[in-house]
Amino acid sequence: MAASATIPKRIYIGTFVHSTSLTDLDICESGAIGVNENGVIEFVDRETSSITDLKSKHSSYEDAQIVIPTNKNAFFFPGFIDTHTHAPQHPNTGLFGKTTLLSWLETYTFPMEASLSSLDKARTVYSNFVSRTLSHGTTTAAYYATVHVPATNLLADICLKRGQRALVGRVCMNTMSPEYYRDASVEDAVRDSKASIDHIRLIDPKGEIVQPIITPRFAPSCTTEALSALGALHRDTDAHIQTHISENKGEIELVKELFPHSKNYADVYDTAGLLTPKTILAHCVHLTPEERKVILARESKISHCPASNTAITSGCAPIRSLLAEGHTIGLGTDVSGGFSPSILENCRQAIWVSRHLAMSEGDNVKLSTNEALFLATRGGAEVIGLQDKVGGFEVGKEWDAQMIDLGEVPGSDAEEAFERDFSDGPCDVFGWESWQEKVEKWVYSGDDRNTVAVWVRGRLVHKHKRFSTSAMIN
Ligand SMILES: Nc1nc2[nH]cnc2c(=O)[nH]1
Numbered sequence: 001m002a003a004s005a006t007i008p009k010r011i012y013i014g015t016f017v018h019s020t021s022l023t024d025l026d027i028c029e030s031g032a033i034g035v036n037e038n039g040v041i042e043f044v045d046r047e048t049s050s051i052t053d054l055k056s057k058h059s060s061y062e063d064a065q066i067v068i069p070t071n072k073n074a075f076f077f078p079g080f081i082d083t084h085t086h087a088p089q090h091p092n093t094g095l096f097g098k099t100t101l102l103s104w105l106e107t108y109t110f111p112m113e114a115s116l117s118s119l120d121k122a123r124t125v126y127s128n129f130v131s132r133t134l135s136h137g138t139t140t141a142a143y144y145a146t147v148h149v150p151a152t153n154l155l156a157d158i159c160l161k162r163g164q165r166a167l168v169g170r171v172c173m174n175t176m177s178p179e180y181y182r183d184a185s186v187e188d189a190v191r192d193s194k195a196s197i198d199h200i201r202l203i204d205p206k207g208e209i210v211q212p213i214i215t216p217r218f219a220p221s222c223t224t225e226a227l228s229a230l231g232a233l234h235r236d237t238d239a240h241i242q243t244h245i246s247e248n249k250g251e252i253e254l255v256k257e258l259f260p261h262s263k264n265y266a267d268v269y270d271t272a273g274l275l276t277p278k279t280i281l282a283h284c285v286h287l288t289p290e291e292r293k294v295i296l297a298r299e300s301k302i303s304h305c306p307a308s309n310t311a312i313t314s315g316c317a318p319i320r321s322l323l324a325e326g327h328t329i330g331l332g333t334d335v336s337g338g339f340s341p342s343i344l345e346n347c348r349q350a351i352w353v354s355r356h357l358a359m360s361e362g363d364n365v366k367l368s369t370n371e372a373l374f375l376a377t378r379g380g381a382e383v384i385g386l387q388d389k390v391g392g393f394e395v396g397k398e399w400d401a402q403m404i405d406l407g408e409v410p411g412s413d414a415e416e417a418f419e420r421d422f423s424d425g426p427c428d429v430f431g432w433e434s435w436q437e438k439v440e441k442w443v444y445s446g447d448d449r450n451t452v453a454v455w456v457r458g459r460l461v462h463k464h465k466r467f468s469t470s471a472m473i474n
């Protein structure tokens, strides 16, 4: 059932921007990338040539389709990777009032998630969320679903159908959760998790688009027995693992009370065999030095969710120092703790959070635009274990990309300026900026109106209505 390759060979021509390291953005102003029928990049030419020259140089591309932005302020960028989000919470986006984590879960989150026992409602919510995240350039997402197996499997089906790469996890929670929304027993939690893993591996046996992920909600929602059983399930299935850790001070106190024999929060997971190189830990806001060491030693990965951490007042994660210690970090939207499904928004938020930290800790903790973009792409790819396939534009990688169009240069006529309809988004580029400046303007003031097309493994999975006027395809 995995999406079969029916795409033509294509040559993408124009400006290509991607990260080459945490701090460096490589901008090729005028190049060409050839992508084969399987969505794999076969050549990257960094110099300008005519289409005729390109086709004769790469003879197997003689009949290839050409994709060229028609606007000078357009560029290709790797697809974003959302390393932590909750699809069933999409309808609650923006609703958090003055709650913090534990009250927010009770008030908003559990009732909404429980209501997705209705498969019709799940279909509505999940179809829209996958379309929404694709429209923001998210080509890969690590999704939490709910405890419901049919709805979780439906989310995986939708991702596969729409062509969005995804890790999809059925949520396990057998304690400290409302009676109306919990696993009845450890056995049920494991059986149902296994059922979703089996379904996802059935629909995409090679895991080319969708993969399962074992999902203990967080330590307070799981008994020691449930956590250990999920650790054993990981050893049996080699599936990824995702959970939350050290997001909020009240939560950390609760973990101390619930697990009095554990050294700390990370130790609860470590003892259960849940800290592995395939584990994604969301938040990591208040980790102790000892916890940071064990997470690093286990090669577990970190999802930084800055918009969520501000919205539900969890704190400012010390990303700069975690990076300096060698942690692997990506960005997560954490909808609906986070108020936006956009990783671009979370780049901005990561930068803001680092600046708030800088006000007390000094300028060296600030994240730059380039660093935020690295976390959004290559960092996320490493977190999800797809670093050999996605995150940048190299031969052998798959074409997971977005075409960004920053709109037309505004005219000099004042009357024309009064008439502008601004349908090309809020980013004003005047034409005298360097490419680095254009990219920075996109990060600070761009949005989904600038994301005119999105591809995963070479397949066009989203196009904005401006795409037809933004690009020439022949
Ligand atoms: N942000 C966030 N933290 C959690 N901790 C446990 N569940 C959740 C959740 O749904 N969102």
Ligand SMILES: [Zn+2]
Residues within 6 Å of the ligand: 084, 085, 086, 244, 282, 334, 337
């Ligand atoms: Zn979360």
